Amino acid sequence: MSKPRNQLSEVTFEAVAQGLTAALERGTQSWPLPAPPISDPDFPPLPPKSPQSLIDQATGLLQVDRGMFERNLNTVVDLIVPHRMNLSDDPYEVHERWLKKRVPQVAERLLFAIATDWLSQAFDQQAPNVDRWWLAVALVNGLSTMPRGQSVHQGYHLVESIALAERPGTWHTQPETGPHQMEWNPHAFLPRQGGVVAHDVGVEAAVWLLTRLENGPLERRLLLMEWTRLLLQRPNLIEPLGIDQILMRRALDPEEEVASRVCLCLAKAIEYDRDVGLALAQRLHTRTEILIRRGMADVLTRLFRRLTWDAVPFLEAMLEDEDEGVLAAASSTVGDLRFLDVEKWADTMAELSKHPLPVVRRNLVPFLRDYLEQFSDDQRGILPMLWVDGDEVVRSRMRELLLRMEEVAPDHFAARLADFTRQGCDLESLWAPLAVRRPERCEAWQAFLKGDGEQPKLPERPPPADNVLDDDIAANGEVDQELGFLD
Numbered sequence: 001m002s003k004p005r006n007q008l009s010e011v012t013f014e015a016v017a018q019g020l021t022a023a024l025e026r027g028t029q030s031w032p033l034p035a036p037p038i039s040d041p042d043f044p045p046l047p048p049k050s051p052q053s054l055i056d057q058a059t060g061l062l063q064v065d066r067g068m069f070e071r072n073l074n075t076v077v078d079l080i081v082p083h084r085m086n087l088s089d090d091p092y093e094v095h096e097r098w099l100k101k102r103v104p105q106v107a108e109r110l111l112f113a114i115a116t117d118w119l120s121q122a123f124d125q126q127a128p129n130v131d132r133w134w135l136a137v138a139l140v141n142g143l144s145t146m147p148r149g150q151s152v153h154q155g156y157h158l159v160e161s162i163a164l165a166e167r168p169g170t171w172h173t174q175p176e177t178g179p180h181q182m183e184w185n186p187h188a189f190l191p192r193q194g195g196v197v198a199h200d201v202g203v204e205a206a207v208w209l210l211t212r213l214e215n216g217p218l219e220r221r222l223l224l225m226e227w228t229r230l231l232l233q234r235p236n237l238i239e240p241l242g243i244d245q246i247l248m249r250r251a252l253d254p255e256e257e258v259a260s261r262v263c264l265c266l267a268k269a270i271e272y273d274r275d276v277g278l279a280l281a282q283r284l285h286t287r288t289e290i291l292i293r294r295g296m297a298d299v300l301t302r303l304f305r306r307l308t309w310d311a312v313p314f315l316e317a318m319l320e321d322e323d324e325g326v327l328a329a330a331s332s333t334v335g336d337l338r339f340l341d342v343e344k345w346a347d348t349m350a351e352l353s354k355h356p357l358p359v360v361r362r363n364l365v366p367f368l369r370d371y372l373e374q375f376s377d378d379q380r381g382i383l384p385m386l387w388v389d390g391d392e393v394v395r396s397r398m399r400e401l402l403l404r405m406e407e408v409a410p411d412h413f414a415a416r417l418a419d420f421t422r423q424g425c426d427l428e429s430l431w432a433p434l435a436v437r438r439p440e441r442c443e444a445w446q447a448f449l450k451g452d453g454e455q456p457k458l459p460e461r462p463p464p465a466d467n468v469l470d471d472d473i474a475a476n477g478e479v480d481q482e483l484g485f486l487d
Helices: 003-027 051-064 066-080 096-100 103-122 130-143 150-164 200-214 218-231 235-241 243-250 256-263 266-272 274-285 290-298 300-318 324-331 334-339 342-352 358-362 365-374 382-387 392-408 410-422 428-437 439-450 481-486
Strands: none
Touching: 003 051, 003 066, 003 096, 003 103, 003 130, 051 066, 051 130, 066 103, 096 103, 103 130, 103 150, 130 150, 130 200, 150 200, 150 218, 150 235, 200 218, 200 235, 200 243, 218 235, 218 243, 218 256, 235 243, 243 256, 243 266, 243 274, 256 274, 256 290, 266 274, 266 300, 274 290, 274 300, 290 300, 290 324, 300 324, 300 334, 324 358, 334 342, 334 365, 342 365, 342 382, 358 392, 365 382, 365 392, 382 392, 382 410, 392 410, 392 428, 410 439, 428 439
């Protein structure tokens, strides 16, 4: 091995040894550890005598099985180094300084790789190693400390593996093996699982781990919410793991940051159980913290699609909020009302067109096209109200809408101009861009408003050009042989 690789290996090994001891000390604070989901009936599992004996066993295995460490080190380095080098280059030599600055990140990945190896040995269907189970579950518990990085992505897969009592990487979504894969063995037979099936003892162990996170400090509870959001993608695990009850409890968490993460889980929770999801949304809606109110406003569109009329009270309350962020998100969701009651939607649009906050009025303009399709006469006067708005963003969006209307629907455009004239609206900002784009149309519309001309109509489209192949088609309908190059 090269000198840079040896140096990095020694430094990383020391960091992994220290991190392993610290993680196991944290992971064994909750004693005793859960029972192994799989064990050999001829050899009943013997739980470890004390946390210190477990830590000594883990450090001893790390020292003895140096080959496992070196193999995982090569895998981790190949994953994290920037691939801006030749395939024949040694990453330890090319990125020596880069790797030395990132020894903690490499050590963290190695610790999760060690936990994965131990868990794989514990879930070996032919010869389950229960000693590795105690080490793996304690290590996973000790490594699950931060709501970011490997604790989220790798930790979630390990928890799911524990709940299924399957080796990590043996998922039901794994594609069928075949000759299209380089490692395919035509003589091997791998039983394929038909779906996600929760293991009774594995679920108890996973619940034990989730409970440790739920009763832990803020960082651990935030990590729990990240795992919960991912576990909602497995409907068969929601009820066994009590995910819905975890969400209901965390909706009342004293830290608003934790409760705000529950908002991200609302859509999937409602899809799984509408009644529980609605109760969860109502519980979150009672919170007054700004992060939770904004989180509820951000997912309001998803609530409309799943709760329909039950989501209307949330919208009405958010439109009365004092926070600008909540008002901006809620007003952009007003368009979902048209799928429930177009009259109520139009009345809400008319009310919001007078709102003092500019961002609320800006969010109404994208819905004006749908509004005009339903109410072409605009008896509520929403368009004149927004046209005379002092906000330049509203005026610019309105101007683009009217210019497009002039191109495709002159009759509606004429009706809007007549309405604007009756309301005393200034149209100079509309004529200026129209005069640049189509001067003759601008003059025609101005003459029409003064009574000096007829209303402009849609410009006649030129007839489609004759097919270029017509001259090459003979009287018998056969194509000239000179076009044979197209074959």
